[in-house]
Amino acid sequence: MNERIELLQGDITKIKADAIVNAANTSLLGGGGVDGAIHRSGGKAILEECYKIRERQGGCKTGEAVITTGGNLPAKYLIHTVGPVWSKSESARSNLLLTNAYRNSLELAVQNHVKTIAFPNISTGVYHFPKPDAAEIAIHTVSDFLANHPQIEKVIFVCYDDENYKLYQKQLA
Numbered sequence: 001m002n003e004r005i006e007l008l009q010g011d012i013t014k015i016k017a018d019a020i021v022n023a024a025n026t027s028l029l030g031g032g033g034v035d036g037a038i039h040r041s042g043g044k045a046i047l048e049e050c051y052k053i054r055e056r057q058g059g060c061k062t063g064e065a066v067i068t069t070g071g072n073l074p075a076k077y078l079i080h081t082v083g084p085v086w087s088k089s090e091s092a093r094s095n096l097l098l099t100n101a102y103r104n105s106l107e108l109a110v111q112n113h114v115k116t117i118a119f120p121n122i123s124t125g126v127y128h129f130p131k132p133d134a135a136e137i138a139i140h141t142v143s144d145f146l147a148n149h150p151q152i153e154k155v156i157f158v159c160y161d162d163e164n165y166k167l168y169q170k171q172l173a
Contacts, residue, residue, distance in 0.1 A: 015158055083129065
């Protein structure tokens, strides 16, 4: 296992890191699942910055990422990325978009001098991405990125549910 990757089970809104990644929707206005929990915990400063991003660029496209304050979260920054809604008929495209969501989040982290970053399990909730495939994409993409970016000291995968935690444990073993 890569010593710069850590696996935790719990609530991402409680993780102390330079940046927390939000599995956002294209509107950036909060929603269900981890997105809703992060917006509730982080407070109105996050939503205010999301409104400014929407005014400037109209939201966030699938696979892309934007950055705001962490608000009341124990992180300086919140990186919002939009994972794909999984489609069996477009699984190759879904895989590419999920890879881009992780990679673009990490690129933003580097640009903002983030040394520690925490990721949720992007797209595995209401977007129905198969959890084993999502875990493999997440770990592979992050590992490849870390190989060329020593400025990121630690990536923390934070799994809310047992199933994802066990899948990541197995992948990282």
